[in-house]
Amino acid sequence: MSATPPPVPGAGARGASLGRYLLGVAITVVAILSQYFVPQTWTPARALYDNLPGDLFVVYGVPVIAFSLLVGAGPLRHWAGRMGTAAVQGLRWYGALSLLALVITLGLIFVYEAFDLAALQLLDRPNPALTQAAGNPWFWIGFSFVVGAFEETIFRGWIFGYWQHRRAGWLGPAVGSSALFAGIHLYYGTTYGLAAPLIFPSLFLIGFAFAATYRASGGNLVVVALLHGAYDAAAFYYAFINPTGGLLFRYVPILVGGIIALVFYLETTDGARLGPI
Numbered sequence: 001m002s003a004t005p006p007p008v009p010g011a012g013a014r015g016a017s018l019g020r021y022l023l024g025v026a027i028t029v030v031a032i033l034s035q036y037f038v039p040q041t042w043t044p045a046r047a048l049y050d051n052l053p054g055d056l057f058v059v060y061g062v063p064v065i066a067f068s069l070l071v072g073a074g075p076l077r078h079w080a081g082r083m084g085t086a087a088v089q090g091l092r093w094y095g096a097l098s099l100l101a102l103v104i105t106l107g108l109i110f111v112y113e114a115f116d117l118a119a120l121q122l123l124d125r126p127n128p129a130l131t132q133a134a135g136n137p138w139f140w141i142g143f144s145f146v147v148g149a150f151e152e153t154i155f156r157g158w159i160f161g162y163w164q165h166r167r168a169g170w171l172g173p174a175v176g177s178s179a180l181f182a183g184i185h186l187y188y189g190t191t192y193g194l195a196a197p198l199i200f201p202s203l204f205l206i207g208f209a210f211a212a213t214y215r216a217s218g219g220n221l222v223v224v225a226l227l228h229g230a231y232d233a234a235a236f237y238y239a240f241i242n243p244t245g246g247l248l249f250r251y252v253p254i255l256v257g258g259i260i261a262l263v264f265y266l267e268t269t270d271g272a273r274l275g276p277i
Helices: 018-041 043-049 052-070 083-115 117-124 128-133 137-165 171-183 186-198 200-217 222-240 243-274
Strands: none
Touching (some): 018 186, 043 052, 052 137, 137 171, 137 200, 137 222, 171 200, 186 200
């Protein structure tokens, strides 16, 4: 199995200008973060933000419209391409980096226990997303895949994919888009305060895994949207339906992906040791 990604088809055209792209990114950040500030500071806006269709329009609809007009559909052109490659690479990167995130989180827990044990108690605060889902958990389990599709289209499709469409290097854009993806989850910081650093490494590494999958598959978004949706759905399933089932839902794909990543690693090291045929 080769880990060498194909070029993003159709990437020869440079597409939208950098200025238009950056404007799309800025609009996206403002739209997503507005949900944390606008309803609290401008009472009339609550009518828009306090209902699901209105909130979705601002948080996801505005970025989709902005990028559609400013950048176009070029980075999304192969959203369902190379499904087999995308599935293997998606599980590979998702599994490997999720396990790395788990190791980092455990390391941070040891640091907190040594220096600021009281901060860990902040994790007992109610999670706003789970609180919102308490009345209808099955809806939110299914809706997780809708959110996953929107966020992957925006962050991996446009924000990261723009650079792949221009045949630019991938590592810098992957780091930048993943950091932005983690940062817009502001409610973790406002909810958990000093304990929030335990959560953000996982968000960053999962975002990086999905960017790597997009690159390796030549632009596939279906697989990363499904993995993203499953990640979120597992949290709702764990909290409201069946904790054991939620853990299986979350960690079986990670373990399968970890095994695939190990196979890739062993093939790579064997090839390097044996040399060319």
